[in-house]
Amino acid sequence: MSVAPAAPPSALPGDPEALIAHILARYHEVHRAEFPQAISLARRVEEVHREAPDCPHGLADHLEAMFEELESHQQKEERMLFPMMRMGGRKMVGLPIPRMMSEHEEQLVQLERLAELTKGFTEPPGACGTWRALYEACRKLDADLREHMRVENEVLFPMFAPPA
Template sequence: MTDLLDRSIGSIACDVPGATQIFHEYKLDFCCGGHRSLRETLERRKINNPQPIFDRLAKLMATQTETTHSPWHEKSNDALIDHILVRYHQQHREGLPELIRLARRVEQVHGERADCPKGLADHLSDMQQELESHMMKEEQILFPMLRRASAAQVSAPISMMRFEHDQHGEALAHLEQLTNDIIAPADACNTWRALYAGLRQLREDLMQHIHLENNILFMADRSAAPTQAHIA
């Protein structure tokens, strides 16, 4: 258990399939805060009894086999980049406009309620603009460089992307503040519930997106390996 506590949470997320689901449930930051040890992450979240987390991680590690364990750090830069473009960049572009529409509808209909997420639609619009700018930089500049070279050779643009990832993490934190941690009121209408279901998916997708880049693609000791087939 001590060894696990002293490992970075990002490395655990990379090496143990299924760990990210546990981290999502306990709101443990494995993307922007992936460099921190599991011990520090638990302390920051003020989790006094981490034993259930250890038990679940131990179970995952005990059942891990070569056939089921195919982490992304074993794939090429090309494969990982292709996966990020389709699974996350495309998904953010398709999903955010609808979330903004739903948020505006909820604010229009329920704006008089104290628990209405006022300002959410504008915040999502800001997130959309920031994400679009960020993804364009990756698609037009950084990703083509990483298809040809290792992360160690393009450290300056990677540092900028990491900085912007931290800003995305702060935007998610503000989103949670606006929405009571994305928990809808008991009497929420279907539109409100659909909005929050979409926001939870956005949070999970964005955290996983940042994790794959910060903790795998951007690592200095990772080479630009020959192209391999990737899994979606």
């Protein structure tokens, strides 16, 4: 699992409808598929290697909490914000956008904790394949979430900023 480089803004759809569709397919659905896999890997590593000094105790629970918060956030976007945007509701999105950006800040704190628990996504020497796969999954989750938030904060949300 290698992390794809961030798409330059020019490579992203310039139309809000197409950009929303891109976000849903590239990020929302991918997160929904990959978080449960990472949680499962973390549970296995924590169970099998619980006595190892470098065992990432609490990682599975942290990933699970992150996923629950992320799913709640994505549901708000999918059920409220994105439909408002699709209807061109510039005035209506004035409240939800700052809330979504605040939740993005909260997610960044969770990503910092993820890096702490995995010691910077660096598995210990001699780590088993499951442990290596877990840290690769965590690296990808981190990169994808950061890029997801960047696309929304820096590309999508400004499309709906009030005229200057």
